[in-house]
Amino acid sequence: xxxxxxxxxxxxxxGCQLTLLDCEDELLALAGEVEISHFLEASSxxxxxxxxxxxxxxxxxxxxxxxxxRAIRAAxxxxxxxxxxxxxxxxxxxxNFADVDAYRRVVYAHPEYIDTLATSTPVSAHVDVDFxxxxxxxxxxxxxxxxxxxxxxxxxxxxxxxxxxxCKRRGTVCVTVAHGTPCLGPVTHAGCGAxxxxxxxxxxxxxxxxxxxxxxxxxxxLRRDGLDEDAVGRFLxxxxxxxxxxxxxx
Amino acid sequence: MSVTAAPAMIDRAGLxxxxxxxxxxxxxxxxxxxxxxxxxxxxxxxxEALPFGWxxxxxxxxxxxxxxxxxxxxAHSAGPQSWKNFLHPARERLWSAERTPxxxxxxxxxxxxxxxxxxxxVRPCDLRAIAIQDRVLTGGRHTDSGYAGxxxxxxxxxxxxxxxGATCFCVxxxxxxxxxxxxxxxxxxxxxxFLVRVGSDEGAALLDRVPHRDAGPDAxxxxxxxxxxxxxxxxxxxPPVDLRTLMGASLAAERWDDVAAxxxxxxxxxxxxxxxxxxxxEEVTDLTGDHTERWQRWDSCFDLDFSYxxxxxxxxxxYSRYRQWLTHKLGTWHDQFGTSGCVGCxxxxxxxxxxxxxTEEVAALDAERTARGTETD
Ligand code: SF4
Ligand code: SF4
Ligand code: SF4
Ligand code: SF4
Numbered sequence: 001x002x003x004x005x006x007x008x009x010x011x012x013x014x015g016c017q018l019t020l021l022d023c024e025d026e027l028l029a030l031a032g033e034v035e036i037s038h039f040l041e042a043s044s045x046x047x048x049x050x051x052x053x054x055x056x057x058x059x060x061x062x063x064x065x066x067x068x069x070r071a072i073r074a075a076x077x078x079x080x081x082x083x084x085x086x087x088x089x090x091x092x093x094x095x096n097f098a099d100v101d102a103y104r105r106v107v108y109a110h111p112e113y114i115d116t117l118a119t120s121t122p123v124s125a126h127v128d129v130d131f132x133x134x135x136x137x138x139x140x141x142x143x144x145x146x147x148x149x150x151x152x153x154x155x156x157x158x159x160x161x162x163x164x165x166x167c168k169r170r171g172t173v174c175v176t177v178a179h180g181t182p183c184l185g186p187v188t189h190a191g192c193g194a195x196x197x198x199x200x201x202x203x204x205x206x207x208x209x210x211x212x213x214x215x216x217x218x219x220x221x222l223r224r225d226g227l228d229e230d231a232v233g234r235f236l237x238x239x240x241x242x243x244x245x246x247x248x249x250x
Numbered sequence: 251m252s253v254t255a256a257p258a259m260i261d262r263a264g265l266x267x268x269x270x271x272x273x274x275x276x277x278x279x280x281x282x283x284x285x286x287x288x289x290x291x292x293x294x295x296x297x298e299a300l301p302f303g304w305x306x307x308x309x310x311x312x313x314x315x316x317x318x319x320x321x322x323x324x325a326h327s328a329g330p331q332s333w334k335n336f337l338h339p340a341r342e343r344l345w346s347a348e349r350t351p352x353x354x355x356x357x358x359x360x361x362x363x364x365x366x367x368x369x370x371x372v373r374p375c376d377l378r379a380i381a382i383q384d385r386v387l388t389g390g391r392h393t394d395s396g397y398a399g400x401x402x403x404x405x406x407x408x409x410x411x412x413x414x415g416a417t418c419f420c421v422x423x424x425x426x427x428x429x430x431x432x433x434x435x436x437x438x439x440x441x442x443x444f445l446v447r448v449g450s451d452e453g454a455a456l457l458d459r460v461p462h463r464d465a466g467p468d469a470x471x472x473x474x475x476x477x478x479x480x481x482x483x484x485x486x487x488x489p490p491v492d493l494r495t496l497m498g499a500s501l502a503a504e505r506w507d508d509v510a511a512x513x514x515x516x517x518x519x520x521x522x523x524x525x526x527x528x529x530x531x532e533e534v535t536d537l538t539g540d541h542t543e544r545w546q547r548w549d550s551c552f553d554l555d556f557s558y559x560x561x562x563x564x565x566x567x568x569y570s571r572y573r574q575w576l577t578h579k580l581g582t583w584h585d586q587f588g589t590s591g592c593v594g595c596x597x598x599x600x601x602x603x604x605x606x607x608x609t610e611e612v613a614a615l616d617a618e619r620t621a622r623g624t625e626t627d
Contacts, residue, residue, distance in 0.1 A: 029536070160553075160554060169547065
């Protein structure tokens with residue numbers, strides 16, 4: 001029987017699931033190998049579970065979503081989370097370090113209508129996850145690799161090392177060493193192909209911490225490259241804010 | 251080899267003619283050129299693209315281009331790449347396989363890409379590094395056929411060093427700024443002219459196609475003096491001790507904790523090192539599962555997954571990974587390949603974002619051993 005694929009979304013911007021639609025060259029081949037049972041961004045026709053492979057985008061920010069993700073897990077043979085929100089709580093995890101009630105009162109005319117949790121957490125904080133694919137957004141080649149690997153029943157080839165590995169393999173001149181540009185590549189998970197340094201920008205960590213992070217060792221390097229203490233904090237508090245925060249225990 | 255030719259002299263026009271002759275032969279000429287704020291190695295259409303008038307200012311974790319007013323083409327060192335990027339590329343297909351609807355599987359070995367390279371500007375340290383990779387990748391029972399093919403065809407034009415960088419320490423690794431045999435031609439740049447020594451028949455034939463004159467003893471002496479002076483101006487040095495013994499005696503050193511606190515385990519040092527050769531393989535399948543390929547790609551002892559055996563990585567701590575790198579490079583490399591794995595090019599020092607300096611680490615290990623020795627006396 002053709003395996004079924006489902007795509008669900010929690011608190012997120014839709015960019016990661018859009019990556020699936022963006023796989024223009026592979027979409028036809030994919031449609032030949034899986035039956036897409038639930039993918040609202042592509043089609044309103046949905047069939048119920050169980051699903052062989054479920055991709056979940058977004059973080060858990062409401063009690064309702066915490067409930068929903070348990071139901072999604074129960075209906076899925078394999079559950080893969082995609083993107084910084086689903087794997088690390090995303091940019092909205094900035095709330096984890098703030099007073100959510102105070103924000104709610106300041107931002108909304110009717111704060112009583114807002115029903116939200118005090119934290120934004122990755123899906124893995126709520127249910128077992130079979131694989132986490134990083135990125136903000138995820139990389140299209142890696143997404144196809146993960147789907148292909150699940151179809152073949154093998155481990156996806158998604159290396160856990162730093163962006164620097166890809167940067168050097170690509171032949172890019174290191175922006176930190178040669179230009180003094182702050183770069184999070186040494187602590188960031190590979191996967192993008194070292195995109196930003198190839199355009200002479202420092203990596204801002206959109207894939208989150210690599211499999212082997214020594215964040216305290218990067219702080220003096222960032223300071224050397226001109227970031228003051230506040231700027232270092234801001235640099236790390238972007239798409240994977242909660243994940244880098246965990247690594248930051250000095 | 252019938253190489254008896256006396257050294258010749260070429261000028262800038264000769265250099266232009268040299269590159270033009272190589273291009274005319276259909277060679278892919280690779281040499282230094284300025285790109286993105288560094289002197290990188292890239293394909294050259296003509297000598298025009300060489301970094302005339304550019305030097306570099308180097309320090310641990312720091313590289314900056316600097317203008318020179320002498321217009322020299324080769325007065326720089328330790329760029330972010332080495333010749334291994336071409337001979338032992340970051341990614342290479344090894345084989346592919348197809349499955350038919352009947353379920354039969356057929357394998358096809360990949361034809362390695364074997365361009366006819368001419369490398370212009372191979373530093374003496376890099377010449378030694380190539381010899382080391384020759385030993386590693388083609389000297390054993392299992393030859394890397396892609397490397398062997400590319401190496402076999404490659405023409406090497408060395409350039410001796412007259413301007414060592416602040417991170418260079420080749421002299422203390424037993425080398426130096428003068429080119430050892432192994433080149434086809436060796437150039438020494440002095441005052442906008444180039445002394446040319448011939449190292450092979452192919453080099454001699456190439457020189458014949460380029461306007462040149464005999465160098466004469468004065469020019470030879472000027473070139474030799476410039477290289478000798480460079481020998482005295484090394485930016486750094488390894489301690490003058492038997493490093494293999496030092497590594498063996500340092501396995502439990504406290505210094506590893508110190509360096510592990512600073513090391514990002516980012517892998518840059520191994521990627522830029524001209525002798526580091528480690529690779530892993532990746533399997534690629536298409537969505538149908540009927541087509542699969544095996545690729546080889548650079549890997550590194552700093553990669554956690556590199557030592558992954560059944561159930562987990564053997565070298566899980568940064569401590570064990572940095573120690574593996576250094577003790578292999580300077581110690582067990584001797585047991586495996588009969589030489590040190592370090593030629594003193596200084597790349598790992600300059601291109602380490604954290605500025606970790608191999609010479610400083612080795613000196614600290616040596617000092618620690620000395621202190622230990624004193625304690626136990
Ligand atoms: S530019 Fe950034 S990612 Fe690339 S090698 Fe340098 S530090 Fe690493
Ligand atoms: S270089 Fe860094 S910020 Fe840029 S795409 Fe890659 S992981 Fe994201
Ligand atoms: S260990 Fe460092 S100095 Fe030695 S050859 Fe490698 S990159 Fe050059
Ligand atoms: S020594 Fe430097 S370049 Fe090498 S892994 Fe450690 S931080 Fe990276």
